[in-house]
Amino acid sequence: MRTDVRVAIIGAGFAGIGAALRLREAGIDSVAVLERSDRVGGTWRDNRYPGVACDIPAHLYCFSFLPNSGFTRRFAAGDEIQEYLERAADPIRDVLQLGTEVVDVSWDEWGARWSVATDRGTVTAAAVVLACGRLTEPRLPEVPGKFGGPVVHSARWDEALDLTGRRVALVGSGASAVQLLPHVADQASSVVVLQRSAPWVLPRGDRAHDEVQRRRWAERPELLARLRAELFEEAEAGHAARVGDTVARAELCARAQRHRRDQVEDERLRRLLTPDHEIGCKRVLFSDDYYPALSRPNVRLAAAALAGYERDAVLDGNGSRHEVDTVLLATGFEAARQPYARLVRGRGGVSLERRWADGMQAYGSIAVHGFPNLFVLDGPNASLGHNSAVIMIEAQINHVVGALGEVGPGGLIEVDVEAERRYAEEMARRSVQTVWTSGCSSWYLDPGSGRQVMLWPGTATEYVERFGHFDAAAYALVAHT
Numbered sequence: 001m002r003t004d005v006r007v008a009i010i011g012a013g014f015a016g017i018g019a020a021l022r023l024r025e026a027g028i029d030s031v032a033v034l035e036r037s038d039r040v041g042g043t044w045r046d047n048r049y050p051g052v053a054c055d056i057p058a059h060l061y062c063f064s065f066l067p068n069s070g071f072t073r074r075f076a077a078g079d080e081i082q083e084y085l086e087r088a089a090d091p092i093r094d095v096l097q098l099g100t101e102v103v104d105v106s107w108d109e110w111g112a113r114w115s116v117a118t119d120r121g122t123v124t125a126a127a128v129v130l131a132c133g134r135l136t137e138p139r140l141p142e143v144p145g146k147f148g149g150p151v152v153h154s155a156r157w158d159e160a161l162d163l164t165g166r167r168v169a170l171v172g173s174g175a176s177a178v179q180l181l182p183h184v185a186d187q188a189s190s191v192v193v194l195q196r197s198a199p200w201v202l203p204r205g206d207r208a209h210d211e212v213q214r215r216r217w218a219e220r221p222e223l224l225a226r227l228r229a230e231l232f233e234e235a236e237a238g239h240a241a242r243v244g245d246t247v248a249r250a251e252l253c254a255r256a257q258r259h260r261r262d263q264v265e266d267e268r269l270r271r272l273l274t275p276d277h278e279i280g281c282k283r284v285l286f287s288d289d290y291y292p293a294l295s296r297p298n299v300r301l302a303a304a305a306l307a308g309y310e311r312d313a314v315l316d317g318n319g320s321r322h323e324v325d326t327v328l329l330a331t332g333f334e335a336a337r338q339p340y341a342r343l344v345r346g347r348g349g350v351s352l353e354r355r356w357a358d359g360m361q362a363y364g365s366i367a368v369h370g371f372p373n374l375f376v377l378d379g380p381n382a383s384l385g386h387n388s389a390v391i392m393i394e395a396q397i398n399h400v401v402g403a404l405g406e407v408g409p410g411g412l413i414e415v416d417v418e419a420e421r422r423y424a425e426e427m428a429r430r431s432v433q434t435v436w437t438s439g440c441s442s443w444y445l446d447p448g449s450g451r452q453v454m455l456w457p458g459t460a461t462e463y464v465e466r467f468g469h470f471d472a473a474a475y476a477l478v479a480h481t
């Protein structure tokens with residue numbers, strides 16, 4: 001294990017792998033990537049449930065500098081994305097420290113270095129890149145009672161779980177539930193879906209990329225680059241409906257309503273599946289087989305949240321009891337309050353958790369005052385409701401690599417407190433005009449302050465232009481040594 005490096009990267013998902021690759025390209029080799037799991041991949045290593053796939057086209061949901069002609073579907077299955085990330089990580093294996101959980105990250109004022117404590121020893125580093133993810137820690141419902149059978153969260157799937165002939169409760173109706181249900185309904189004797197809030201669902205339009213197509217892309221990478229550019233523009237067009245454009249929002253809404261009408265014959269079921277919030281307020285889902293699965297004779301929809309467990313049943317918020325022998329939780333993640341925040345202590349021993357007591361914030365969604373030489377990837381206001389996370393992650397990586405290049409091996413850099421404050425104000429001001437603050441409860445909002453802390457309110461293009469490079473004006477640079 002490396003004990004002293006220039007840059008410690010925590011996490012080996014898209015963000016951590018991408019950062020290590022880019023640092024190497026920039027000639028910064030003194031790096032350690034600390035990953036608690038025994039494999040890279042993050043989201044795609046952990047989410048192994050049947051049906052898991054991306055919902056942004058795969059050719060946009062990958063690094064621009066590492067296209068993959070081999071994706072076999074428009075929306076690649078999770079295992080293909082995982083394989084892609086394993087391959088992407090090959091050039092940085094020498095700096096990867098798998099099976100290494102970071103338990104404390106403290107700024108040493110005297111030494112002007114970070115001390116990164118892990119369960120396998122301590123690494124000191126001039127700079128730290130937090131690439132710990134945002135949909136990493138499963139959120140488990142806090143309800144009374146104890147269930148006697150298996151209770152499995154979608155992000156902790158048990159490969160040995162056999163649902164054949166089982167009576168299953170599927171808790172949740174978000175992105176994972178929508179992908180999971182058709183597969184569960186194929187195997188289980190009965191499924192009851194506990195839906196707290198009906199989601200907006202749009203047609204998915206998945207299709208296979210046949211071998212001829214894949215070979216053409218492999219032989220002519222410019223075709224793949226053109227496809228990526230087209231997919232990017234298509235995705236960007238979806239931004240307007242999330243901000244002030246009421247016509248675009250009405251069109252999106254009409255498409256989703258048509259989809260529901262076309263796919264759900266039963267009027268009562270259609271009513272239960274009618275969302276009570278504006279489209280886009282929560283994550284919009286894409287599926288062509290969720291509604292048909294709900295219409296199957298072995299599937300029932302209970303329009304109520306999970307309210308409790310009994311040994312052989314789940315109770316819902318409407319007072320109904322459903323006898324089942326397996327519970328599947330598609331209940332999402334701790335998103336707005338990140339567990340890594342409590343591990344990180346900056347100047348004066350102040351933790352990131354304390355700094356973020358009113359909700360996460362960071363200048364450019366990257367840097368926090370009081371935490372010198374530390375950068376957050378895929379953190380506060382860095383997600384998108386309409387485009388690929390990898391676009392944002394790459395832009396942030398370019399910013400960070402630029403910063404580290406500027407500061408040199410022995411220098412210090414810290415974001416200006418005013419720059420951070422102005423950015424946070426901008427996020428708040430612009431969020432008011434978005435659909436995300438239109439009144440629904442969602443994981444985009446901080447559970448304490450209600451601030452919108454997850455999504456970047458602009459287009460991906462705007463973010464890349466503003467923050468996809470180092471921006472010295474917002475930082476104080478201390479001389480190189």
Ligand SMILES: Cc1cc2nc3c(=O)[nH]c(=O)nc-3n(C[C@H](O)[C@H](O)[C@H](O)COP(=O)(O)OP(=O)(O)OC[C@H]3O[C@@H](n4cnc5c(N)ncnc54)[C@H](O)[C@@H]3O)c2cc1C
Nearest residue numbers: 011013014015036042043054055056102132133378388389
């Ligand atoms: C089912 C699912 C589908 C998704 N589909 C899409 C999609 O289609 N399009 C899209 O744009 N986004 C999608 N996302 C969002 C997705 O999370 C991001 O796109 C992306 O994978 C995040 O990468 P990351 O590297 O930031 O985080 P992660 O992939 O979560 O990686 C973080 C890594 O940090 C490690 N880690 C955390 N804490 C520690 C610690 N203390 N010590 C050591 N290691 C630590 C974790 O083990 C993990 O490997 C999806 C998310 C889920 C859950």
